[in-house]
Amino acid sequence: xxxxxxxxxxxxxxxxxxxxxxxxxxxxxxxxxxxxxxxxxxxxxxxxxxxxxxxxxxxxxxxxxxxxxxxxxxxxxxxxxxxxxxxxxxxxxxxxxxxxxxxxxxxxxxxxxxxxxxxxxxxxxxxxxxxxxxxxxxxxxxxxxxxxxxxxxxxxxxxxxxxxxxxxxxxxxxxxxxxxxxxxxxxxxxxxxxxxxxxxxxxxxxxxxxxxxxxxxxxxxxxxxxxxxxxxxxxxxxxxxxxxxxxxxxxxxxxxxxxxxxxxxxxxxxxxxxxxxxxxxxxxxxxxxxxxxxxxxxxxxxxxxxxxxxxxxxxxxxxxxxxxxxxxxxxxxxxxxxxxxxxxxxxxxxxxxxxxxxxxxxxxxxxxxxxxxxxxxxxxxxxxxxxxxxxxxxxxxxxxxxxxxxxxxxxxxxxxxxxxxxxxxxxxxxxxxxxxxxxxxxxxxxxx
Numbered sequence: 001x002x003x004x005x006x007x008x009x010x011x012x013x014x015x016x017x018x019x020x021x022x023x024x025x026x027x028x029x030x031x032x033x034x035x036x037x038x039x040x041x042x043x044x045x046x047x048x049x050x051x052x053x054x055x056x057x058x059x060x061x062x063x064x065x066x067x068x069x070x071x072x073x074x075x076x077x078x079x080x081x082x083x084x085x086x087x088x089x090x091x092x093x094x095x096x097x098x099x100x101x102x103x104x105x106x107x108x109x110x111x112x113x114x115x116x117x118x119x120x121x122x123x124x125x126x127x128x129x130x131x132x133x134x135x136x137x138x139x140x141x142x143x144x145x146x147x148x149x150x151x152x153x154x155x156x157x158x159x160x161x162x163x164x165x166x167x168x169x170x171x172x173x174x175x176x177x178x179x180x181x182x183x184x185x186x187x188x189x190x191x192x193x194x195x196x197x198x199x200x201x202x203x204x205x206x207x208x209x210x211x212x213x214x215x216x217x218x219x220x221x222x223x224x225x226x227x228x229x230x231x232x233x234x235x236x237x238x239x240x241x242x243x244x245x246x247x248x249x250x251x252x253x254x255x256x257x258x259x260x261x262x263x264x265x266x267x268x269x270x271x272x273x274x275x276x277x278x279x280x281x282x283x284x285x286x287x288x289x290x291x292x293x294x295x296x297x298x299x300x301x302x303x304x305x306x307x308x309x310x311x312x313x314x315x316x317x318x319x320x321x322x323x324x325x326x327x328x329x330x331x332x333x334x335x336x337x338x339x340x341x342x343x344x345x346x347x348x349x350x351x352x353x354x355x356x357x358x359x360x361x362x363x364x365x366x367x368x369x370x371x372x373x374x375x376x377x378x379x380x381x382x383x384x385x386x387x388x389x390x391x392x393x394x395x396x397x398x399x400x401x402x403x404x405x406x407x408x409x410x411x412x413x414x415x416x417x418x419x420x421x422x423x424x425x426x427x428x429x430x431x432x433x434x435x436x437x438x439x440x441x442x443x444x445x446x447x448x
Contacts, residue, residue, distance in 0.1 A: 002330045004087065004094055006228035007243060008104060009184050013169065013177030013219070022099030031107035034185040035073075038115045041179055043167045044069070049432030050122055053261050053359055063264060065117045071260060075311060076113030076252035080106035082319040083248060087326070109248045111181070112188035116253055119164025121429035122436045123372030124365075130376040131158040131425050139381050143421060151418045153196035154213045155425065161191050163429050165212045166422075169219055187227040187243035190220070191250060194239040201234040204335040205250075206242045213422055230332045241332030244322075251318040251338040254348075258339075259310050262351050263303055265359040273299050277306065279354065283347045284309040317342050375440040376428060382443055383424045387412040391420075402443075 010019035010030045024030055038044050047066035063071075084105025087094070094100040121127030134140045136156035144152050154162070168186065169178045181189075192211040194201075201207055212220040230241040262280075265271040280303075281288065287309050296302045318338045325341070328334035339348055359365065383406070386399040390412055395403075403412055410427040414420050431439065441447035 001327075002228050002230060002241065002244065002332070004091055004100075005098055006226075007184060007187065007245070008094075008100060008108070009182065009187075009227050011183045011226055012180050014180070019182075020098070021104070024099070029104070029107065030182050031104055031111060031185060034111035034181045035107065035114060037179050037181065038111060038118070038168075041118075043118050043430065044115070046430060046432050047117060049434050050117075050120065051124065051433060052257075053124065053264055053365065063260060065120060068256060068260070069114055069117050072116060072249075072252045072256045073110045073114040075255055075315060076249055077106040077110035078315050079248045079252055079319055079322075080109030080245065082315065083322050086319070086323045090326070105245065108182075108184050108188050109245050109252070111185045112245065112249045113252050115164060115168060115181075115185075115189055116191075116249055117160065117164070119162070119167050119429065120160035121158075121163075121376070122431055122433040123369060123376070125160075126369035126372050127376060127429065128158050128160055130373045131380065131428065132156050133373075134377045134380045135421075138377055140384060140421075143417065147418055147421075148214075150195055150197050151214050153199070154210075154418075155421060157196055157199070157210070158425055158429070159192075159196070159209050159211075160429070162196075162210055162212050162216075163426060165190065165220065166216055166426060167430075169216060183223050183226045184243075184245075186223050187229065188245035188249055190223070190243060191246055193220075193224060193229060193242060195237065198234060198237055201237070201239070202335075205337055206335075207234075207239065215419060215422060232332070242329075244326075244329045247322060247329060247334070247338050248318070251314075251322075254337060254339045255311055255314045255318070258348055258351055258355075259307055259314075261355050261359060263307055265355060266299070266303060268359075270358045270362055271354060276354070277302060279347070279351050280306040280310055283344060283351070284313050287313055314339070314342070314344065314348075317344060372436075375436050378440055378443060379428050379431075379436065380424065383410065383412075383428070384421065387420055387424065391415070405442075 008021070010021060010024070019030060047069055048064055050065040052063040052065055052068040081102050084102035087105065088100065088102055121131060123130065132155070135143065140155065167178065168181060168189065171177055190211045192206055192209045194207060194210050195212065195217065196210040224240045227243060229243060232239045232241065262271070262276065266273055266276045284306060293302065293305060296305060321338045321341045322329065325334050339345065342348065382402055386395070386402040389395045389399045390403060410423040412420065414423065438447060
């Protein structure tokens with residue numbers, strides 16, 4: 001069974017002494033410092049030019065990854081506070097002996113939620129697939145026999161969550177320990193606490209994807225052991241239970257993309273207003289003030305009112321599910337997302353089906369995802385070829401120009417092939433939609 005004192009660890013990478021909650025400065029609490037460090041990181045700022053649903057769309061209606069992350073963070077803070085209050089009532093020694101407060105739970109979930117998309121490539125989830133498919137079926141497949149199975153799996157299943165963990169924790173020149181977040185926040189961030197292999201070894205929600213690349217394996221284990229995640233053996237491999245607060249980070253994300261992507265679809269005219277509002281009303285029928293709603297004149301105001309009610313309804317429901325299943329969560333046996341246990345599961349699934357049909361598979365999204373595949377594959381190919389030729393002493397003048405143009409953006413001099421390929425992939429993933437397009441155009445001679 002996991003214990004809350006360990007799960008709420010304030011330790012940071014490089015610490016030699018334990019950080020005690022009761023000794024924290026209340027005006028500069030460690031978990032709140034995590035939030036600040038993420039906000040001011042360049043990786044977080046780049047999310048302003050990565051769209052959430054419709055890649056490269058310039059319409060003001062569409063959420064970017066940055067606005068989505070801020071919204072998920074706000075929902076996560078509320079979820080954390082509601083749950084934290086109940087947890088501390090159930091385990092009063094956490095306050096009496098150690099000094100924890102319910103806002104601590106909100107601060108941890110808010111920070112982890114703020115960072116939850118920080119490792120995602122440009123062009124939405126198709127960006128992850130584009131990088132993976134370059135190494136699986138594209139020119140990058142030539143590396144398969146030169147890497148270990150796990151190293152190759154990291155590339156062909158390139159995962160934004162693992163890339164996010166790399167960004168947050170990787171030591172770079174002059175920057176020890178990356179962003180240096182508390183281990184509690186890193187634990188809550190780690191949605192899939194396992195390696196890329198074995199792939200989906202069970203139906204547990206924590207095994208759906210993977211959470212760290214091979215180069216971050218030792219530090220991942222350090223964090224997992226510090227916060228007391230439970231070990232599980234799957235065949236010859238070791239996986240870990242989720243940090244309990246990860247379920248709240250996931251729920252905040254689920255709530256936001258369910259409701260807000262749907263809202264984007266209505267604003268873009270992809271979903272008919274009357275049809276859409278009907279589905280939202282079904283979700284909030286127990287909380288809606290009919291007279292207030294009927295007095296709202298514009299679509300935007302009606303939508304805003306229903307969205308607010310829907311998010312609040314789902315926050316309270318997710319928190320209730322968490323508290324009802326706290327012992328299962330602490331023992332690592334709770335194996336689904338919180339929304340999957342919700343009494344509103346049917347309504348959520350109805351909304352998601354419409355979003356898939358009307359938004360995610362719309363012509364605009366499809367066309368822009370096609371462009372994203374071509375852009376990312378081209379960048380990866382040019383960088384990999386130039387780097388390979390440099391390390392084989394066969395650089396052409398063109399290769400030298402490519403590497404000179406990129407400077408220190410990735411470590412092309414590293415003698416470790418896997419480190420080079422992950423570094424290139426990490427760099428390509430860090431590009432905004434606009435920067436990736438511009439680099440593609442320059443390489444193709446379409447922009448000088």
